[in-house]
Amino acid sequence: MAKPNVVSKADLLASAKRCIAEDGIGKLTLKAVAEGAGVTQGTVFYHFRTKDxxxxxxxxxxxxxxxxxxxxxxxxxxxxxxxxxxxxxxxxxxxxxxxxxxxxxxxxxxxxxxxxxxxxxxxxxxxxxxxxxxxxxxxxxxxxxxxxxxxxxxxxxxxxxxxxxxxxxxxxxxxxxxxxxxxxxxxxxxxxx
Missing domain, CATH: 1.10.357.10 (Tetracycline Repressor, domain 2)
Known part of the structure; x- marks a missing residue:
């Protein structure tokens, strides 16, 4: 179950770093970051409009x-x-x-x-x-x-x-x-x- 949208940008960055460490840059997606942080993809999109x-x-x-x-x-x-x-x-x-x-x-x-x-x-x-x-x-x-x-x-x-x-x-x-x-x-x- 996704957490309420009270996750910090730092938490999302930590999730993204874990995703990259585990699966590489090529497999990093906003969806993977959201799943790693336990939030919706919309929450990640709110903080970071694009993968870049x-x-x-x-x-x-x-x-x-x-x-x-x-x-x-x-x-x-x-x-x-x-x-x-x-x-x-x-x-x-x-x-x-x-x-x-x-x-x-x-x-x-x-x-x-x-x-x-x-x-x-x-x-x-x-x-x-x-x-x-x-x-x-x-x-x-x-x-x-x-x-x-x-x-x-x-x-x-x-x-x-x-x-x-x-x-x-x-x-x-x-x-x-x-x-x-x-x-x-x-x-x-x-x-x-």
């Missing part, structure tokens, strides 16, 4: 949770160590068949046709760039040649590009690639000191 909107909300939730967790861990760290923690977090998600990146890149494709998804993804990327820029600025390091905002965009682009390559190549050398990204970040810090 649901996928976006999952990606946004995972992204924000990751950044909040990172901020909690790096509050007392030096800026360089905070960036190291951010790279370690990104490295842990960079793997063949990564759940998060499969969702993210599915949405990127959807965003080519759907302006609302494209706009929401753009906002999410700007938030990530801003958070990374704040980490770079955390200890006051700045360089005129490469401002922290631009450095954040480049680092984020590297991370997303590495994730795409890891999704497509089971033998992708994740550790070597991330070691190189960390060396690039250290060069930025060295130049700004």
């Amino acid at each position: 909107q649901l996928l976006f909300e999952i990606v946004k939730d995972l992204c924000e949770s990751s950044w909040n967790d990172l901020n909690n861990r790096t509050v007392s760290l030096e800026c360089r160590e905070g960036i190291g923690q951010a790279l370690q977090s990104a490295r842990s998600r960079c793997q063949y068949r990564s759940f998060y990146h499969q969702l993210f890149y599915s949405l990127v494709v959807a965003g080519f046709q759907q302006a609302d998804i494209r706009k929401q993804l753009g906002t999410l990327l700007r938030m990530e760039n801003d958070r990374l820029s704040q980490l770079l600025d955390g200890a006051g390091q700045r360089t005129e040649e490469l401002p922290s905002g631009t450095a954040a965009i480049l680092i984020n682009a590297l991370i997303d590009g590495l994730a795409l390559q890891a999704l497509l190549n089971e033998d992708f050398p994740v550790d070597d690639a991330y070691d190189a990204v960390e060396r690039l970040c250290n060069l930025w810090f060295d130049a700004s000191e």
Whole structure:
């Protein structure tokens, strides 16, 4: 029997994540999410008008949770160590068949046709760039040649590009690639000191 329509958006996102973990992205439907949460399909539709909107909300939730967790861990760290923690977090998600990146890149494709998804993804990327820029600025390091905002965009682009390559190549050398990204970040810090 379905529960009354007093389920939270977070409960529906948890149901969707369970559905994906159990059956994969391809079998995720609003109906499956409703069944997993014990509510009607209309309740899910009320919160997420489309499957793509649901996928976006999952990606946004995972992204924000990751950044909040990172901020909690790096509050007392030096800026360089905070960036190291951010790279370690990104490295842990960079793997063949990564759940998060499969969702993210599915949405990127959807965003080519759907302006609302494209706009929401753009906002999410700007938030990530801003958070990374704040980490770079955390200890006051700045360089005129490469401002922290631009450095954040480049680092984020590297991370997303590495994730795409890891999704497509089971033998992708994740550790070597991330070691190189960390060396690039250290060069930025060295130049700004």
